[in-house]
Amino acid sequence: MNVILSAATHRSGSTLVQRILNARPQTLIWGEHLGVLSQFHAIYKKVQLLSEKGKSSRKAYFQSGENPNQWLALMTPSPEYIEQATIESVRTFLDQLYQQNKEGHDIIGFKEVRYGAKELTILQKCYPEAKLLLLVRNPLKAWESYPKSWGEYSSALQFARQWNNNVKDYLAIARSNPQAVFIQYEKLIAKDAATVDRLIELAQITKEELNGVLAQKIRGSVRKKTITPKQAAVIRRVCRRNMRVLGYL
Template sequence: MNFIIIAAIGRSGSTTLQRIINSIPDSNITGEKWGAIEDLLNCYKNIKGTISCTPKNNDELLTMDEMVKANIKPAWYNCFCLEEVKNNIKNTIISILVTSESISKYRIIGYKEIRFFNKLHLLDEFVELFPNTKIICHLSDNLERQCKSDWWKLDENSKQHLLDYNNQLINYASNKDNCYLSYMKNLFDINEIEKMFLFLGEKLNKEEYDLVISNSLE
């Protein structure tokens, strides 16, 4: 099973991009989760941090009695298995992306999310859990037009926020071999989409692409 994540910014054509990628046979790229998966990734990050703080003996967590006998304050006493928690988080993420009844139909699953501002580092946790992941960082090429959209026009700070978020996406993608930087304008350039599909290791179906572009739903 391979994974694709679209880390995007609102009103950038990310839904059109999602539909284009869903033209890949046996793929299922779902929509936004209101940051739910990122909460799980943050949980995974924090539970690893908890393990690093928990007293151990040869990688075995000390019991409460062992801590007390060793005169160790049990503020960080814990008794969970990291691998078990890790597998539970992985299974929960997969269950959010696809049902157990339909998972066998797909070789690629994933999702798009627009709530990665100041949280792009959590994508590293996803890749740690699922190494066979490719990420598309997607943004608009026209900040002024984006600021005037219904989504952003009522926020007086939207321009600075969008600029900051764009820079975060650009910087993240520039430092990762498994990331591809995508712009809204490129969605309508079949040569650019073919480059993206090459990055994904897939062949673009031009007829399916034309169907999406003829009805972008944006």
């Protein structure tokens, strides 16, 4: 993977940025894969727990010269082997998944709208040289734009918690990882000079090509729903600190 585009929540402009990147013919940024890397992380945590529980068994077994006459049921490799197995598994999965139409493209990537620090940490270890685009939108506007029929969030509270947790993670990653680029959707739509210049550089396209994508509304766009005062209050309460940091309050 050369580019990983991660949005804090749905309706944050990830498809728009994906289209901008794909304006370059040699770039192929695929769509979402429904957050499946969260399951890899869950596997990692389960095996890590076994490794900790079986630590004494593992130590005793190898110190005894591999004597089989002892309790071995939970003996599991050390944590560093579990981490490396997870990294190799994720890398193999993604590399094989995105083999389709790879020919003729020298930049390959995907976008996702479900990942926070857990998944992004694995991805950074898998692809330390990949550009990591971290996309955020005002949570009030993102929730207003989210269709009820999609059904992935049970409430405005769940949505707000995901936004807040992921934005906190994104800000920390952007400070620590030189490959990470933090993008605010509102600045892109407003054609903020610094944001536009950064995306043009990353996408390796011209300003005219970027403007051509911004000007074109496509199928898949959805109508806004009415956001109730109660929902707005919940979102502001949960997300207040990071909304202030980003100038949304």
